[in-house]
Amino acid sequence: MRRLSLIAAAIAALATGCTMAPKYERPAAPVSSSFPTGGVYATQPAAAHDGARSANGAFAADIGWRDFFVDARLQRLIDIALKNNRDLRVAMLNVQAAQAQYRITRSELFPTLGAQASQSKQRTPANMSLFNQTIQNTYSVGLNASWEIDLFGRVQSLKDQALAKYFATGYARKAVEISLVSQVATQYLQVLQADDLLAVTRQTLKSASDSYRIVKLQFDNGAASELDVSQASTVMESAAANLQAQERARAQAVNALVLLLGEPMPADLPGGMPLDGQKLLTDIPAGVPSDLLLRRPDIMEAEQNLLAANANIGAARAAFFPRISLTGSFGTLSPSLGGLFAAGSAAWGFAPTITLPIFEGGQNLANLDLANIEKKIEVAQYEKTIQSAFRDVADGLAARGTFDQQIAALERDTAAQQRRLDLSALRYRQGVDSYLGVLTAQQDLYAVQQTLIAARTQRLASLVTLYQALGGGWIERTGDVPREVGAG
Template sequence: MQRNVHPRLALRALACAAAACALLSGCINLAPAYETPASPVPQALPSAGAATAAPLNATDLSWRDFFVDPRLQGVVELALANNRDLRVAALNIERARAQYGIARAGLFPTLDAGAGGSRSRTPGGVSTSGEARYATQYSADLGLTAYELDLFGRVRNLGEAALQSYFETEENRRSTQISLVASVATAWLQLAADEQRLELARSTLDSQRKSFDLIQRSHALGSQSGLALAQSQSTVDAARADAAAFDSLVEQDRNALALLVGATPPAELLPTTATADAAQLLVPPAGLSSNVLQQRPDVRAAEHALRASNADIGAARAAFFPRIALTASAGTASSTLSGLFASGSKAWSFAPSISVPIFDGGANRSNLQVAEAQQKIQLATYEKTVQTAFREVADALAERRTLAERLDAQRSLLGATSRSFELSQALFKSGASSFLDVLDAQRAYYAAQQTLIGLQLTEQTNRLTIYKSLGGGWSEGAEKNG
């Protein structure tokens, strides 16, 4: 229907319609009441045994404070600025924010302003008067198009699901940053250890070559057998192979670090040989509540996904109820452009509509079943994420519990093999022992040195694992610089 009304009345009617939309929207929420699931892990984290450092809160400690080596700090900062995976995670946040904006826009009316004009000619042969007729019309209006009254919370729950998805993406970005920081530090420490192994292999090769030269001269004089010469040659070749292998590993470590950083790190930021404590040691106090795992970004992301699936159920339930849409407009119409805003040219229209689901072949019910199944999937995923987090912490603490003893035993073993090697050399020079005893002692000494380097790397990476598994590695300052 269309009729002329006073312009103030028309605008007032449109304003009232918009106000009614806002008041009626979201009267009922059919989503299940959300409750944080019970934790499926023990209430307390395992003990790390005797504490060797003051306990610190990983979630309150930024990566800059955790890493004590300035070179490692510089490499991590480069990675946060250049790593492509972190860039993708940040762009995903922007996309999720925009998607939430789209979903939230459905809560508000859409007002459109338009203006138009038309001119038509009717031939005299079809005109009732027998003469050609010309018709002209101009119009200008402000309209509300198909706005849904969200009486049962369908649009609001869709917006809530989009909001929780946005929060989930933010947490995923934080989780990506924590993983990146830990991966860069691990790669940096691995490079340091392999460079130490390479240096050890090269020094061992030099020592083996000197021994081989001595045996070769002795063999030429007849004081050493061909067996001793062959055995000495085998140790030289084995040392050469080790040195070449570690040289290749060092290059691969540098390539891996460059990929994580997203650029080639400057030489001054690379480790030279073995580094002392590159990161602080965090020891959770005995009886620490496992609720600290709720601060991990991956656990928080899983909970946001669970909340989003909860809201999807509400949207699916609302599909069973009627949907009311409003279309209205107010404006002016005239046959002349000069009379477009003259008195008596005002017009308005109001066209509400209601859609009641009667038969859809079971589509709505199936959509609800999908939403409910997805909610159960997200619940199981959340519980599995918490369990995985607990295991990561428990495994790291279990390794920490024995590391001090293993390192102490390995250092003692290294001292014993060193003395054994020295004694075997002395006995060989005095003629009281064969060169085979020297070779065996040297191999044991070399293996003990390599094992100690590996254990020291394990101890350093264990610090990283505890820090990461407790949710450390994120801070607002890190976000700004990242």
């Protein structure tokens, strides 16, 4: 039955001039037709408010990264990374390698032509030679040509497979570039977070040191207990230890950023904006999941890999049928070098060859089974890529719908904790409360300040990730014509 179906496919291919690859049909997207709504997704930011910037309804893929990020320092860092990052350089070289492989495969569709010149010399024993001619010379000059007639589309299928692989590497390069833009921005935010944490820790350390000196002076004058001194010292030393840890964290964050840049941090960077002044676009529309099929390069890469697997089935099917090759030569042949181009020295040969597989130990059947299995694998990979993209966007929408309210609550909590510390310090100085109240208030204020900084960083990072998840980061400025995926 399998051979009958292959014969039918071959007849259809010859009749239409196509390959024997199955007709490609894009698998249905295994996700909902819309992104989640309600609950945490219901409070998405509206258009510009409180000085925020608006996307004005433009989709992420149409917004240049210079318009999404307004920090001049960050823009310069992204520009440097796009020129020097080694992962991106490897991705671009992979595109060139795939393009070269495609040209190699495509060349098999055309005849090959070569020139050849040769001399052969042979000695025959005297008792076996005529007229004692024991040495025989043969000189030849000519052209050789060969061509496989691709009746069943084997070479065409291999060419289609190589072309799909080339496009796949192009989309992979695009995904790497978009990811690099996002990574540089996220790592830059980590540096800004470290700066803010250091500022808060230094302020806490200064306040704790001042309190310690006051309490120590009171203890020396008999107005405070040793317990008060120990409690004041605890806050000061804790802040001092945190300061060293955060100095280390900032240095490591800068090192990670330098790795992404691909070169040392330039000394002439423009001034940057603080963490709470980044003003990223917060109202980029998500659209519908089907939009991701044309905006996410990782999805398009997965589909090209699926197309390559589909074409490989055509090549595996064609292996069951004859391969017809034409070889020929034309030139001159002479027993002496001087007679190569004399009249009557022309020589030619023509040798058509038909190779028909009869018994190959099941190799062709196994290759066809393998090709079909590999296609099923690529279908699953394609569907999983769509599901991952859907999850990325849904996570981004959930973050965008909750961080503003979380940060507003943390800001109110920070103000309340600061007021609590002021009141606790006043009550301690008036002798109403022990120093434990001041200690607890200082620790709680420091903790909520760190939480607020972390939440601000996470909010901005989630907006960057959502921009990437929706396909943003490929063009530099809004309105630019998108480059081809194989462009340098």
